[in-house]
Every structure is written in structure tokens, then in C-alpha cells.
Amino acid sequence: MRLTVIGCAGSVAGPDNPASSYLVEADADGRTWRLLLDLGSGSLGPLQAIVDPARLDAILISHGHLDHCADLASLSVLFRYGPAQATARAPLPLWGPTGIDERVRQVDGASADAGLEPYDWFAFAPGQKRVLGPFAVTAARAWHPVPALAYRIEGPGEAGGRATLVFTGDTDLSDDVVTLAHGADLLLAEAGWADRDSNPPGIHLSGRQTGQLARRAGAKVLVVTHVPSWVDPAATLAQARAHHSETLLARPGIVVTV
Numbered sequence: 001m002r003l004t005v006i007g008c009a010g011s012v013a014g015p016d017n018p019a020s021s022y023l024v025e026a027d028a029d030g031r032t033w034r035l036l037l038d039l040g041s042g043s044l045g046p047l048q049a050i051v052d053p054a055r056l057d058a059i060l061i062s063h064g065h066l067d068h069c070a071d072l073a074s075l076s077v078l079f080r081y082g083p084a085q086a087t088a089r090a091p092l093p094l095w096g097p098t099g100i101d102e103r104v105r106q107v108d109g110a111s112a113d114a115g116l117e118p119y120d121w122f123a124f125a126p127g128q129k130r131v132l133g134p135f136a137v138t139a140a141r142a143w144h145p146v147p148a149l150a151y152r153i154e155g156p157g158e159a160g161g162r163a164t165l166v167f168t169g170d171t172d173l174s175d176d177v178v179t180l181a182h183g184a185d186l187l188l189a190e191a192g193w194a195d196r197d198s199n200p201p202g203i204h205l206s207g208r209q210t211g212q213l214a215r216r217a218g219a220k221v222l223v224v225t226h227v228p229s230w231v232d233p234a235a236t237l238a239q240a241r242a243h244h245s246e247t248l249l250a251r252p253g254i255v256v257t258v
């Protein structure tokens with residue numbers, strides 16, 4: 001599997017970095033399969049430089065905050081009026097926690113009973129597992145102020161066999177997320193907080209907590225993401241590395257293979 005960071009700024013798009021969006025690709029059955037994790041504010045532009053969105057096989061949304069799902073409404077406009085309109089295409093599977101369908105309509109300014117073209121919406125519940133092509137996706141409840149999921153994706157490893165990638169979405173440290181991340185080859189974990197004692201519970205991890213999560217879960221490689229543009233990324237990385245040495249910082253355009 002290959003993880004490409006499209007955007008990784010925390011909470012809002014930054015001056016040189018869109019909000020959360022990550023492309024996961026794997027080769028199987030003579031073709032490339034593509035899952036997109038989140039489509040946050042500003043990410044649809046640079047996504048198009050990496051892949052034609054019409055070639056995605058599914059989009060998984062972690063939760064309904066705009067830094068994770070705002071550009072779903074823009075993508076529906078692109079499909080409606082852009083080059084893809086002339087192509088016969090099956091609805092694009094859209095998976096996420098309860099309420100993402102309503103969120104897309106709100107951002108789009110559509111009425112509550114409007115259709116959700118071009119998406120084929122599925123409300124993913126914590127503990128559920130779904131298979132798409134070579135990917136097996138499991139969801140767990142994340143600890144965040146709105147319904148939120150973390151995802152575990154198993155797929156073909158670049159070196160053969162199967163590999164595991166876990167994406168925390170936005171979450172505070174919880175047993176559910178530690179369990180989901182158990183033994184992951186790649187843990188993509190959010191550090192939305194600077195490291196300080198005054199952080200309120202139930203919202204984000206800090207860099208230190210991403211390292212603690214990786215160590216408790218026995219993850220191999222930790223990729224720290226979702227650092228807001230006003231937080232020092234070098235300090236966040238150092239705090240994570242103090243607990244888990246195999247740690248990288250997400251940046252737009254980097255590719256990590258597992």
C-alpha cells in the first residue's frame with residue numbers, strides 16, 4: 001500500500017498546506033485501487049494534481065468537521081459540471097460516521113431531502129468491517145466532540161503479504177483507538193494540540209500522545225499529522241519521537257509505503 005499526503009494541516013487549511021486528505025493506493029488484480037481518507041478544506045485542488053478524482057474507488061470520512069469533509073460538496077460540483085460529466089460512472093462509495101450525508105447537503109446548500117449524487121452513501125458504525133477490492137476496512141469510535149471514526153485498513157503489502165495502515169482521524173487518546181492500532185505497520189495519527197497541560201479532554205492528541213499511542217499499540221512507523229499552522233511542527237515531532245523513534249512528520253506530497 002502507498003500513502004500519499006494530499007493535505008495535512010490541522011483544524012483549518014494553512015498558508016501552504018490544505019486540511020486533511022490522504023490517498024491510499026494498492027495494486028491488485030491487474031489494476032490500482034484507490035481509497036481517499038478525508039477531503040478537508042482546500043484538498044480537492046492538489047488532489048487533482050495527484051489523481052483524477054473520477055478514478056477513486058471510495059472516500060472514507062473520519063468526521064463532519066470541515067477540515068475533514070468540506071470539499072465533498074466541491075467534488076460533487078466537479079463531477080456535475082467538469083470533464084467527468086460526460087463519462088458514465090457508478091456512484092462513488094462514500095463511507096463515514098452518521099450524519100456525513102447531511103453535512104454534505106449543508107455545505108452544498110441543498111435541502112435536507114435532496115439526493116446525494118454523485119455519492120453512494122454508507123453510514124459506517126464502530127466495530128463494523130467492510131471489504132472493497134483488496135482492502136478490508138474496520139472502524140472504531142474516536143473520542144471527539146462529534147461522531148467520529150478511526151479506520152484500520154488492511155491491504156496488499158509492497159513487499160508481499162498483507163500490510164496494515166491505521167488512521168486516527170481526530171481523537172483524544174482512548175482504549176478503542178489503541179486497540180484499533182494494534183500492530184499497525186503504519187499509524188497515521190493526529191497531533192492537533194501543542195503539548196501543554198491545559199488541553200481539554202475528548203478532542204485531540206498532542207505530539208507526545210501520538211508517540212504514546214504508537215508505543216502502546218506496538219505500531220511500526222508513526223506518521224504525525226494534523227499539526228495546525230500555528231503549532232511548531234519540529235517540537236511536535238520531537239515530542240512524538242521521545243516515545244516512538246520510528247516517527248515521521250506528514251507533509252503535502254510525501255509518499256510512505258507499507
Ligand SMILES: [Zn+2]
Pocket residue numbers: 010011065067068170192226
Ligand atoms: Zn481536524
Ligand SMILES: [Zn+2]
Pocket residue numbers: 063065144170
Ligand atoms: Zn475534528
